[in-house]
Amino acid sequence: MSHTEVCFICEYVGELLDEKEAESRIDNDEYLFDVGNYDEEIPKRNATCNNNLKVESNSFQRKDEDGFTLDAVSYGNVGRFINHSCSPNLYAQNVMYYHGDRRVPHIMFFASKSIAPLEEFTYHYNYNIDHVYDKNGNMKRKNCRCGSWKCEWRMY
Ligand SMILES: C[S@@+](CC[C@H](N)C(=O)[O-])C[C@H]1O[C@@H](n2cnc3c(N)ncnc32)[C@H](O)[C@@H]1O
Numbered sequence: 001m002s003h004t005e006v007c008f009i010c011e012y013v014g015e016l017l018d019e020k021e022a023e024s025r026i027d028n029d030e031y032l033f034d035v036g037n038y039d040e041e042i043p044k045r046n047a048t049c050n051n052n053l054k055v056e057s058n059s060f061q062r063k064d065e066d067g068f069t070l071d072a073v074s075y076g077n078v079g080r081f082i083n084h085s086c087s088p089n090l091y092a093q094n095v096m097y098y099h100g101d102r103r104v105p106h107i108m109f110f111a112s113k114s115i116a117p118l119e120e121f122t123y124h125y126n127y128n129i130d131h132v133y134d135k136n137g138n139m140k141r142k143n144c145r146c147g148s149w150k151c152e153w154r155m156y
Helices: 019-024
Strands: 008-011 015-017 032-035 046-048 054-056 068-071 090-095 106-111
Touching: 015 019, 019 068
Parallel strands: none
Antiparallel strands: 008 106, 015 068, 032 068, 046 054, 090 106
């Protein structure tokens, strides 16, 4: 069986941090995922499914105000193991359940295309290249090793 579009994969689960706590962990960012405070009016990236259904992929422009971050380094689920790819097969979507506080939506991954058995799940981390900084304000760089022919060579 293969995973197809509009197929729910899993949630990104982690410790919920406010902006200040997230910033204090910025030098250990391996499992950080920024959530909330997104302007839903400004689509950032779109992906087209193989049935021509247009889906929004990480399609929220982050606002400047304080937001929340999930850290899966100590508490998490299988979502913490999903790597970045420049040609991903999943997209992350804000989903509301249990509560109506739109500042802290749940982050759910869905398939954006058919996924063959044993194919790795990946999503686009959507970093702004040259806009990620360490605690001292120095720009951070991380090379991408996704192996896609569309690889942008930098994660951030
Ligand atoms: C949420 S973790 C993903 C799972 C992680 N690879 C593991 O084994 O636990 C995110 C970290 O994995 C690494 N990573 C994920 N995708 C990558 C990619 N395409 N190229 C290089 N490193 C990647 C980076 O170090 C990144 O900060």
